[in-house]
Amino acid sequence: EIFLTQSPATLSVSPGERVTLSCRASQYVASAYFAWYQQKPGQAPRLLIYGASARASGVPDRFSGSGSETDFTLTISSLEPEDFAVYSCQQHESAPFTFGQGTKLEI
Amino acid sequence: QAQVVQSGAEVKKPGASLKLSCNVSGETFSDAYTHWVRQAPGQRLEWMGLINGGGDAPNYAPKFRGRVTMTTDSSTTTVYLDLSSLRSEDTAVYYCVKTRNYYDSFAMWGQGTVVTVSS
Numbered sequence: 731e732i733f734l735t736q737s738p739a740t741l742s743v744s745p746g747e748r749v750t751l752s753c754r755a756s757q758y759v760a761s762a763y764f765a766w767y768q769q770k771p772g773q774a775p776r777l778l779i780y781g782a783s784a785r786a787s788g789v790p791d792r793f794s795g796s797g798s799e800t801d802f803t804l805t806i807s808s809l810e811p812e813d814f815a816v817y818s819c820q821q822h823e824s825a826p827f828t829f830g831q832g833t834k835l836e837i
Numbered sequence: 838q839a840q841v842v843q844s845g846a847e848v849k850k851p852g853a854s855l856k857l858s859c860n861v862s863g864e865t866f867s868d869a870y871t872h873w874v875r876q877a878p879g880q881r882l883e884w885m886g887l888i889n890g891g892g893d894a895p896n897y898a899p900k901f902r903g904r905v906t907m908t909t910d911s912s913t914t915t916v917y918l919d920l921s922s923l924r925s926e927d928t929a930v931y932y933c934v935k936t937r938n939y940y941d942s943f944a945m946w947g948q949g950t951v952v953t954v955s956s
Contacts, residue, residue: 767943826884
């Protein structure tokens with residue numbers, strides 16, 4: 731099973747700031763099978779990034795993903811108020827598909 | 838427009854069984870896959886397994902094998918999750934997720950079903 735570790739667990743930030751979230755895999759993950767999700771309280775997760783770097787439909791271009799092999803990054807170039815949420819990474823290459831523990835962005 | 842709609846909240850006692858449903862509409866049911874993912878309070882998302890629309894060869898996460906069964910009803914385009922021998926640790930929000938292919942990312946989520954296991 732591939733274990734995903736995200737850092738930091740919580741990040742206190744302000745609107746307008748640039749943030750970088752990290753996700754490290756316990757073993758190699760092909761970029762095509764790596765995704766990032768945003769989740770707000772009481773809502774289902776929303777796909778943000780697939781294939782490590784491609785934005786899902788309707789996702790603003792302030793969100794970008796990068797990385798390969800075992801180290802992946804989600805960057806938000808300039809935080810908007812609606813971006814305060816929990817962000818989770820996922821590998822869907824090797825079953826059981828696994829998620830990171832999430833990074834919470836808070837004001 | 839494709840849609841994923843889940844059944845309502847459940848309260849169960851320890852040792853009981855659970856059956857959740859997930860109606861998948863808008864795309865060819867037999868060619869799609871449905872995953873089940875759960876999230877316990879304060880915990881990470883946890884993938885439970887997947888099944889295709891034809892109900893063939895479900896793949897369950899090792900943690901749940903022996904307790905979980907996923908089935909489909911193509912006449913109603915509904916996918917079911919059965920989980921037996923419930924314990925308090927099964928208290929969670931359960932999501933179904935539709936994908937077009939086995940290894941796709943998870944773009945289409947149901948609204949979630951809150952399950953509470955308590956004596």
